[in-house]
Amino acid sequence: xxxxxxxxxxxxxxxxxxxxxxxxxxxxxxxxxxxxxxxxxxxxxxxxxxxxxxxxxxxxxxxxxxxxxxxxxxxxxxxxxxxxxxxxxxxxxxxxxxxxxxxxxxxxxxxxxxxxxxxxxxxxxxxxxxxxxxxxxxxxxxxxxxxxxxxxxxxxxxxxxxxxxxxxxxxxxxxxxxxxxxxxxxxxxxxxxxxxxxxxxxxxxxxxxxxx
Numbered sequence: 001x002x003x004x005x006x007x008x009x010x011x012x013x014x015x016x017x018x019x020x021x022x023x024x025x026x027x028x029x030x031x032x033x034x035x036x037x038x039x040x041x042x043x044x045x046x047x048x049x050x051x052x053x054x055x056x057x058x059x060x061x062x063x064x065x066x067x068x069x070x071x072x073x074x075x076x077x078x079x080x081x082x083x084x085x086x087x088x089x090x091x092x093x094x095x096x097x098x099x100x101x102x103x104x105x106x107x108x109x110x111x112x113x114x115x116x117x118x119x120x121x122x123x124x125x126x127x128x129x130x131x132x133x134x135x136x137x138x139x140x141x142x143x144x145x146x147x148x149x150x151x152x153x154x155x156x157x158x159x160x161x162x163x164x165x166x167x168x169x170x171x172x173x174x175x176x177x178x179x180x181x182x183x184x185x186x187x188x189x190x191x192x193x194x195x196x197x198x199x200x201x202x203x204x205x206x207x208x209x210x211x212x
Contacts (some may be wrong), residue, residue, distance in 0.1 A: 024056055026064055026074065033075040037116035045072065045120075069125040076124035077133045079117040083110045084137040091140060095147035097196045102191055103144050104166060111170040118174075122167070149203040158199060167194065 090106035
């Protein structure tokens with residue numbers, strides 16, 4: 001992964017918080033985890049490998065984190081924050097189809113840049129920290145959906161449909177599971193057409209007077 005492509009450092013909750021005498025901190029642990037995911041994939045992320053990258057013992061590592069699941073959760077939060085920021089930047093000043101297309105391309109670009117980090121987000125341990133961050137990360141996506149006029153009670157459902165459908169597409173791409181399609185960009189455009197048409201249809205239905 002090019003250095004310029006690394007996710008920005010962000011504040012994450014820690015057990016200890018302050019760096020120790022070797023400069024180890026939650027931020028550095030998560031930085032190391034992100035690098036390991038880029039170099040070695042999901043299976044390569046272990047406490048032993050994180051300790052080795054930071055040149056510390058595992059007991060030193062455990063003075064900052066609870067276990068491997070804690071590292072996985074904190075690292076997934078970093079990825080979630082980065083994806084949310086990409087979406088927020090991509091859709092700034094846009095609404096409707098333009099915003100949704102920009103959001104979808106930002107999502108797809110993130111997955112292509114950080115496939116293992118993205119997959120970790122899908123498999124992250126269910127921790128309090130992770131579920132506290134999830135609603136904040138969802139805000140830019142839901143704002144795009146609201147710009148179509150989707151009824152508020154339907155926004156969470158449409159968000160789930162968006163996530164499930166785009167995840168299915170990008171998961172197929174990063175796992176090289178699309179053997180008979182020569183140009184997936186064409187497929188992605190078709191996917192976006194179905195998605196935007198569907199959301200507009202839902203919003204239009206909500207505006208129609210109900211029959212008595």
